Amino acid sequence: MTALTLLDADGRTRAVALAPAPAFAKPRHPLRSRVAYAAAHVVPKAHADNTPGRPAELDWDATLAFRHHVWSWGLGVADAMDTAQRNMGLDAAATRELITRSAAEAASVGGRVVVGVNTDHVDDEQISLEQVVDAYTEQLHHAEDAGAGVVLMASRHLARAARSADDYRRVYREVLQAAGAPVVLHWLGTAFDPALEGYFGSTDVDAAAATLLQVIEANRDTVQGVKMSLLDADAEVSVRRRLPATAHMFTGDDFHYVGLVEGDDEGHSDALLGAFAALAPNASAAIQALDRDDVDGYRAILGPTEELSRQVFAAPTYYYKTGVAFLSWLNGHQSAFQMVGGLHAARSLPHLSRIVELANASGALERPELAAARWQELLTINGVDTTDAAPAASAPADAEPAAEAVPA
Template structure:
């Protein structure tokens, strides 16, 4: 533990009353001396706007590129990869098409310089029309696919709202995915995003229930051969993830996107485990790295000791309505000194209440997620005072 002096801060309860908490010393975690070995782990990173930019609802994203790329280098320094231009980066929630393209290009170039591993989301969201035919959906996917590959990033094939609207059957999903995967120059990761993250994806993969959708997913993967290297599953259902994981073809990785249950899913479970592609890891890079280093050393107990306490924090960040979790990720980034202001593109910093953020402060302190507790205390207390709370 560090020798920093503990800081006491006020906490705001839902009824307007206050309590207090001590932000104790930050844990001391060591950066890895080489690549992490036992798990492949990506942190789905957020974007940092210019604090003085016109980042109001409906406006084009005005991004602080220096801070945004510095955050990614912070993630790389802990041995984690970055999953960029995903929903954590406010894809479809403030990050417009032009900013998305620039983010992918800049992030891939910076990763090459930093020696980091980066994958980026490929979608159809540059198309303004809400409803387009299946052939146009496939073409839109391929446009972003080729751009991302040319930029030098790996590919995560995201779930498309356009495809959800246009597809009338599982066969329509299979047709579009087959065409897009055939156009890929290398293996890609599929993305199964649940309704908690995006209600517009109802009925994705041609079924309203898990079993039917899983059959479609497996047919897509099996017919793709070596074109699919893995699937990121974000259903917040550990049993569903285990069920699909057990049926994946050999060599296809399960990347957990389950921010409620990642501790148990990443750990070895009867000879099976999930790798990680998590928004939570953007807020927990030091702890995530240290936990996987423990697995590398064969110390499952130390893994649980480090990572298990973070689960309560992640469940608060990702609490319903889950799609506003990005606010908690940006809030923790600000508390930890990775961005100058608690601001987000699209003004999304207003999506969570002060009592909700207060609980994040308490849980982050409890699990050691505050990298600079003194700075976190100063910033949180200032935010409370600005909002009329005597801190």
């Protein structure tokens, strides 16, 4: 069995056995029991000036092929979100083109796509509430004209301009009045973006949640749900239980999604997750299991991936995009481990090594031999001597094989 070399934080290397590719099958029918979107990343041209502050030059073939990969597993794509490096390297022009291209590709295959709408094309840091509404509305119309569903993202401009919960209620009311179809709201926590502290008018989660729920209740016809990304499962469940029947909870909790998506006697969360961009086959196979009422199968498939996701989203959490792109490269979805804005350098080699180890253990390496070879090359070009790596331990005789998913 091929060995997989790992690099620990103290610089020592060791080897573990390379696990086989999981035997997951693509669904033959649409997934039924849960709505799931993978928040997809973008792939830059490898020869572009992928350095901080430079305009994004995307490899459109690889970027869009990755979205087709997600759709092929029955998941929807959430595009132009923070996973696509919104506010961290993806400039306004590239964002608009991404939305247009992704919506067109989705239409060509009948794939589901929602896209982020924000105010980030405005260069001024401080603008008035009226200008926030205008900026949101401009992006909203572009997304709708492209044929995409809308996720109304949290706005840094609104966070700076608002002085009270009433300001949030006013801005969302006016923007939602301009929407041509129901949208998903987005509550993004400070772990993902420190500039959003006090969003919805308070640093107290319960008080902010009350404002969010008031916005949803007052705009039932134009809000189809909310994506919560606070990494606080209890807060999400609390809001979920108080949502009107017209609104879905889309979990954005990359630490606790297994239990939140499974749910309880009072309901469940659907999913809109950056983690699912790295785990599309696993997520699909797990939901296929739920479609068969096989809860144990769901847990066996998706449960082991949560530790991997916690590593990808480890503090500082806003650098999680590096792990998503790294796994995309390992799995053969892009030719180079490159990111716009130079963000491929945002994580250390030992951090990436732990991602490799957990991906191997949880069935997230789609092409294990390729992943092992690429990781070995990355270690080598960084001067890591792997000749003395401790030998791989043999798998225990009673080890269970990777969970299989039969077509839904």
